[in-house]
Amino acid sequence: MAAARTAGIAYNDAMKILVIEDDREAANYLEKAFTEAGHTAHVAGDGETGFALADSGDYDVMVVDRMMPRRDGLSVIAALRSRGNTTPVLILSALGEVDDRVTGLRAGGDDYLTKPYAFSELLARVEVLNRRASAKESETVYRVGDLELDRLSHSVRRAGREITLQPREFRLLEYLMRHAGQVVTRTMLLENVWDYHFDPQTNVIDVHVSRLRGKIEKGFDAPILHTIRGAGYMLRGD
Amino acid sequence: MALSVPAIMRTTAARLSALYLLLFALCAILLVFYMTSLSSRMLTAQTQETINDEVLGLARAYQRGGLPTLVRVVEQRSRQPGANLYLIADTNGQILTGNVRSLEPGVLETDGWTTRPFSYQRYGEGEADRQRGVASAPAATGHNAIAVVLRLPNQMIMLVGRDLGEPERFRAVVSRALMLAVGMMGLGGLLIWFFVGRAALKRIDGVSEASRRIMGGDLTGRLPVTGAGDEFDRLSENLNTMLARIAMLNEGLKQVSDNIAHDLKTPLTRLRNRAEATLAGNHKVADYRAALEGTIAESDHLIKTFNAILMISRLEAGYSSEHTTRVDLAAAVRDVVELYEPVAEEAGVALEADAGTTCMVDGNRELIGQALSNIVDNAIKYSQDATAKPAVRVALARGGGRIRLTVTDNGQGIPDATDRERATERFVRLEKSRSQPGSGLGLSLAKAVMKFHGGQLDLAPADPGLSVTMDFPDKEDRPK
Numbered sequence: 163m164a165a166a167r168t169a170g171i172a173y174n175d176a177m178k179i180l181v182i183e184d185d186r187e188a189a190n191y192l193e194k195a196f197t198e199a200g201h202t203a204h205v206a207g208d209g210e211t212g213f214a215l216a217d218s219g220d221y222d223v224m225v226v227d228r229m230m231p232r233r234d235g236l237s238v239i240a241a242l243r244s245r246g247n248t249t250p251v252l253i254l255s256a257l258g259e260v261d262d263r264v265t266g267l268r269a270g271g272d273d274y275l276t277k278p279y280a281f282s283e284l285l286a287r288v289e290v291l292n293r294r295a296s297a298k299e300s301e302t303v304y305r306v307g308d309l310e311l312d313r314l315s316h317s318v319r320r321a322g323r324e325i326t327l328q329p330r331e332f333r334l335l336e337y338l339m340r341h342a343g344q345v346v347t348r349t350m351l352l353e354n355v356w357d358y359h360f361d362p363q364t365n366v367i368d369v370h371v372s373r374l375r376g377k378i379e380k381g382f383d384a385p386i387l388h389t390i391r392g393a394g395y396m397l398r399g400d
Numbered sequence: 401m402a403l404s405v406p407a408i409m410r411t412t413a414a415r416l417s418a419l420y421l422l423l424f425a426l427c428a429i430l431l432v433f434y435m436t437s438l439s440s441r442m443l444t445a446q447t448q449e450t451i452n453d454e455v456l457g458l459a460r461a462y463q464r465g466g467l468p469t470l471v472r473v474v475e476q477r478s479r480q481p482g483a484n485l486y487l488i489a490d491t492n493g494q495i496l497t498g499n500v501r502s503l504e505p506g507v508l509e510t511d512g513w514t515t516r517p518f519s520y521q522r523y524g525e526g527e528a529d530r531q532r533g534v535a536s537a538p539a540a541t542g543h544n545a546i547a548v549v550l551r552l553p554n555q556m557i558m559l560v561g562r563d564l565g566e567p568e569r570f571r572a573v574v575s576r577a578l579m580l581a582v583g584m585m586g587l588g589g590l591l592i593w594f595f596v597g598r599a600a601l602k603r604i605d606g607v608s609e610a611s612r613r614i615m616g617g618d619l620t621g622r623l624p625v626t627g628a629g630d631e632f633d634r635l636s637e638n639l640n641t642m643l644a645r646i647a648m649l650n651e652g653l654k655q656v657s658d659n660i661a662h663d664l665k666t667p668l669t670r671l672r673n674r675a676e677a678t679l680a681g682n683h684k685v686a687d688y689r690a691a692l693e694g695t696i697a698e699s700d701h702l703i704k705t706f707n708a709i710l711m712i713s714r715l716e717a718g719y720s721s722e723h724t725t726r727v728d729l730a731a732a733v734r735d736v737v738e739l740y741e742p743v744a745e746e747a748g749v750a751l752e753a754d755a756g757t758t759c760m761v762d763g764n765r766e767l768i769g770q771a772l773s774n775i776v777d778n779a780i781k782y783s784q785d786a787t788a789k790p791a792v793r794v795a796l797a798r799g800g801g802r803i804r805l806t807v808t809d810n811g812q813g814i815p816d817a818t819d820r821e822r823a824t825e826r827f828v829r830l831e832k833s834r835s836q837p838g839s840g841l842g843l844s845l846a847k848a849v850m851k852f853h854g855g856q857l858d859l860a861p862a863d864p865g866l867s868v869t870m871d872f873p874d875k876e877d878r879p880k
Contacts, residue, residue: 278703280696360773363774363842364780369742
């Protein structure tokens with residue numbers, strides 16, 4: 163995965179990531195993998211240490227394991243939030259039920275990932291979380307290369323030419339454009355565009371993306387929606 | 401059954417018998433005590449009334465003819481059988497006439513009612529003692545009486561009284577009856593314990609014995625039911641139902657672990673073999689990469705299967721969600737059909753939906769979406785071997801207190817009813833579906849989701865094809 167990135171995709175801005183995870187092997191793996199991806203990662207082995215580090219350090223994103231000795235992840239997050247710390251948090255958990263996800267997000271988490279996970283999925287989500295701080299939520303028009311999406315008039319143009327999209331295709335493109343330059347995984351698309359959190363038996367998302375790709379790339383010179391092998395998709399105009 | 405006394409007292413039956421015995425005895429004693437005191441008060445009052453009548457009669461005789469007439473009347477009455485006590489004495493207490501030969505000293509010294517019963521002797525009694533020269537001791541005769549002492553106008557003393565023998569005999573009878581009653585109750589308590597308590601004890605012992613056997617590992621064992629339909633039978637029947645349920649769950653668990661062992665072991669073995677084969681040969685870097693990618697894909701599939709198993713188990717174990725909301729099934733149909741529409745088109749399957757307007761149920765959107773997408777996914781896969789143009793139709797219908805969400809394909813279907821039944825079982829993949837990708841958990845998950853929503857999953861032949869119905873209870877249209 164990391165190889166795929168070094169093999170062509172430009173890094174996002176380097177992040178300073180705090181990993182609070184009690185499983186030493188998993189924590190070391192994450193530290194190594196984040197470093198390979200061009201980021202800086204610090205590891206805390208339990209909730210107490212994690213809280214102290216998060217409270218003093220200036221991190222871009224935190225990855226917090228839910229079940230830990232001394233202090234569980236949710237209480238760490240809740241304590242940080244009550245102290246005014248708004249650093250985006252991704253919760254890692256072995257619990258994957260709908261209810262557990264909701265509990266985690268209610269406690270102040272920004273995203274939730276169930277173990278076991280693919281590192282590519284974790285990395286993509288962490289990068290999106292980092293960008294969320296400087297979100298494009300307020301912008302009404304998204305521009306990526308010669309592609310333009312107007313959120314108010316629901317119109318899409320590329321190189322000045324109007325492109326007609328179905329409502330769901332519009333939302334799909336909107337999400338991809340909001341996270342342009344970032345890897346977006348299939349699960350992220352299913353969660354954010356369809357609001358479903360399960361794994362469909364067939365990879366339905368790929369077909370939706372390729373249909374969208376047909377509409378925004380067919381008849382134009384350059385590809386703009388790229389498939390990142392083993393990870394997901396990226397919208398990038400260069 | 402040789403039980404020591406403390407052991408007997410440890411049994412509920414014996415303790416209850418003892419308690420009842422004690423309570424009965426206490427009640428009996430209280431009752432008898434109350435009855436005797438009440439009746440003796442009544443008898444005393446009656447005695448006093450009789451004496452008052454006598455005094456009134458004698459007073460009239462005295463008024464009529466003075467002392468001589470009084471004496472005559474007294475002598476006359478004294479001779480009657482069962483007569484009251486009469487006595488006339490001079491001022492010194494010397495008995496002049498009447499039927500009392502002697503009485504406790506001091507009785508004649510105070511006028512009015514005697515304060516307590518006194519002892520006396522009548523004429524014709526104690527003669528034998530006197531003849532033997534034994535000093536007459538009035539107290540020893542055992543006759544007790546109460547009386548009224550009056551002073552006549554000429555200062556002579558008159559006593560009118562009545563023997564207390566009757567009330568005392570009554571009291572004796574009652575106390576004998578009391579002793580008898582307490583004794584009988586004791587015996588009764590023992591009998592109750594012996595027959596009722598021991599019978600109950602024996603049956604409880606039977607239940608304990610059977611449960612020990614079951615705890616010992618014999619899960620097929622059941623508690624004895626006598627057929628009497630009493631509390632013990634009901635208890636045993638309930639426990640037997642519980643045991644049957646436990647056995648069923650246990651069987652399910654065993655089946656699942658067997659299936660897990662099979663369905664997870666197979667890909668794990670494949671994974672291991674692939675890694676081993678890659679290590680053994682002398683490969684190029686690209687081969688290693690391919691092997692590793694294959695490994696990741698295989699483990700992803702394993703994780704998916706494992707997640708599905710966990711979810712089904714949690715749903716079947718009665719997992720309760722606080723995140724149950726009002727879900728619009730029509731919207732769920734639109735979402736899932738929209739999600740699968742490109743896949744269907746790519747596979748050359750016509751996917752159409754007839755969902756109408758809103759149709760609300762209480763449920764979990766996520767679970768319903770997952771179940772429906774599993775069913776639609778299957779339908780698209782299996783409609784591809786249709787003889788006509790492959791088509792999948794999703795329809796939502798409401799009526800008769802039910803909401804039916806039906807997915808129909810026009811493929812080969814599952815003609816055999818037993819096979820249809822088996823299709824929703826965990827890990828069951830019917831022979832012809834083995835070539836299709838999938839974990840064999842899709843329909844099982846849908847079935848568990850329907851059970852969670854208080855509904856059911858029905859499979860029916862659609863001629864051609866198969867129709868799978870998610871059958872929800874309609875809370876807004878309950879048949880009255």
